[in-house]
Amino acid sequence: MDANVAIALFGSFLLLVFLGIPVSFSIGIATVISIAMMMPTDIAIGVVAQRLAAGLDSFSLLAIPFFILAGTLMSNGGIAMRLINLALVLGGRLPGSLGHVNVLSNMLFGSISGSAVASAAAVGGTLAPIQKKAGYDPAYSTAINVSSCISGLLIPPSNVLIVYSLSAGGVSVAALFVAGYIPGILMGLAVMVTAGIIAKRRNYPVETKPTRAHVLKAVLDAIPSLMMIVIVIGGILGGIFTATEASAIAVVYTFILSVLVYRQVSIRQLPSLILESVVTSSIVLLLVGFSTGMSWAMTNAGIPFAISNFLLGISENPIIILLMITLTLLIVGVFMDMTPAVLIFTPILLPVATDLGIDPVHFGIMMVFNLCIGLCTPPVGSALFVGCSVSGVKIQHLIKPLMPFYLALIAMLLAVTFLPSLSLLLPRILGLA
Incomplete structure (x- = not known):
């Protein structure tokens, strides 16, 4: 070197x-x-x-601006409240039910919009006043929102996984998408379990049992939004279209849903929403190009080879090396946003992982999971800042309530890191890995 x-x-x-x-x-x-x-x-x-x-x-990179535009339309298209109503039906009877509703809503909305920040703003902004009125500590509610909004980055479609695919030399986007389901759901469940334990101790209320009519309405209202995931992922797995083509279809579908069906986005708003998407896409693509x-x-x-030799020189035990990589990525995530971190550190760390016999798909999920946690941490955690902004809770008052959720997320990260089957089970069943 x-x-x-x-x-x-x-x-x-x-x-x-x-x-x-x-x-x-x-x-x-x-x-x-x-x-x-x-x-x-x-x-x-x-x-x-x-x-x-x-x-x-790169043809694959076309998926990023299309998914960003689809997410922007979804964020402004009246999707959040419909998914929150569905989450109320699914988690309304659990201890501290509104906390679980927050997690489920973030998982649903985050996976559709592909943005942790949009999810934190839309779901947190809607639920924060409701939770406060129900007697929830605002810092507790904000901690749940911040720690759960990141789960949608693992549940496809995910722009970060597309960026990793490019940085890793063409790892299958379809395999990465499918591999993200179980870890993403486990991330959300870890937050729910932690929130439930705290809610039980504080004796937070449980929502009243919904009527069958209310349940049916909530499910029917949410189905059109959830169908986007079915269409996009089903089409990719069925070989009907590529991930890039799926992103274009997602734009058409969200346009129909937001503008023509829900009518939450007017034709006059489209230029500003498209401009917003173009600015976001430009930032991401400029990062990709320079990286x-x-x-x-x-x-x-010779930097990647030197780092690989250095790590393997310390120990040939895969567990020790993975722990070192995990610690490195956790530290990187605290100081760097996800996209540049993936672009910079994938070429450095992936060769080390492959030398240890780690599947590139599993490593990608592990890497993204690591960096997701960084979105909840200062000084550059975008999800943390947005979550505090919509709830009105100061960051210094949120660090202590966030600690139990950090520990839960790190415990689940270690499980995903050292149990490759959590990432690779579905891709192997579907013949993608």
């Missing part, structure tokens, strides 16, 4: 981020600096530009 190049690459990147430069530009500038140490500066700039263009020249250049620089400097 060229140590000087490695120091220049990571040192300049961390310095630029610390100075407040956007992550994508920090990656691009750091990459140019490091490559310029290996070749003339004008050639280094040309290499980064070529790698950026090559990194974005492709950084991966090229790291590979040519």
Whole structure:
């Protein structure tokens, strides 16, 4: 490994981020600096530009802007309240029922919208006043919302899994989507169990038993929204269309549902919603492009191989190595958003995992699960900030109530990490892994 190049690459990147430069530009500038140490500066700039263009020249990447647009339409299309009503039917009789409703709503809405932040805002903003009126501690309610909104990032369709597929050299998106179901559901259940224990101790109320008519209405209202998952995932698994084609179908379906059926989005609102989606997509795709250049620089400097040799030199025990990788990703997630973390650390850590015989699909789920927890932690946890914003609870008042949920999520992370069958069971049954 060229140590000087490695120091220049990571040192300049961390310095630029610390100075407040956007992550994508920090990656691009750091990459140019490091490559310029290996070749003339004008050639280094040309290499980064070529790698950026090559990194974005991927049919699979088209799925990201389409899924983002579908999620934006869903977030503004009256979906949240219908899914909350369904969750009330499903979890309304459990101890501290509104807490369980929050978790179930986040799992449902998060999987449809593909955004933890949108889920935290939509579900938390709706339930926070209801929970407060019912006598729930606002910090407790916010902690549930923040720790459960991330479950939708594992339950497909998931943009982060598409990014991982690209970074990992073309791991099957369909296999990753299917592999995310069990870990995503387990993540939600871990939060529900923790919330239930706390609610039982505090004697929080249970919702009244709904009538059959109410149950039927809630189910029928939610079916059109839930059908998007069936159409998208069913079409991919059935070989009817690819993940990219499925994303375009998701846009058409959500347009029909939000604009024509529910009529929560008007034609006049569409330009602003499309612009919002374009801005979000641009941020993600710029990160992808620059990160492709950084991966090229790291590979040519021998950084992934050096790190692999270092970790394997410490121990050849897969359990020790996985614990080290898990700890590394948990720390990374605290200081870095998910997308750049996946793009930067997949080329570094995946070779170590494959050397240990770990399936790339399992490693992807483990990695995303790790980084999801970072969304709930300061200083850059976007889900944490949005959850506090919609509930009005200050972050410093939320850290203690969040601790039991952190422990539950980490316990479930270890289970997913060391029990590969949790990730690989469904893909193997369906012949995808």
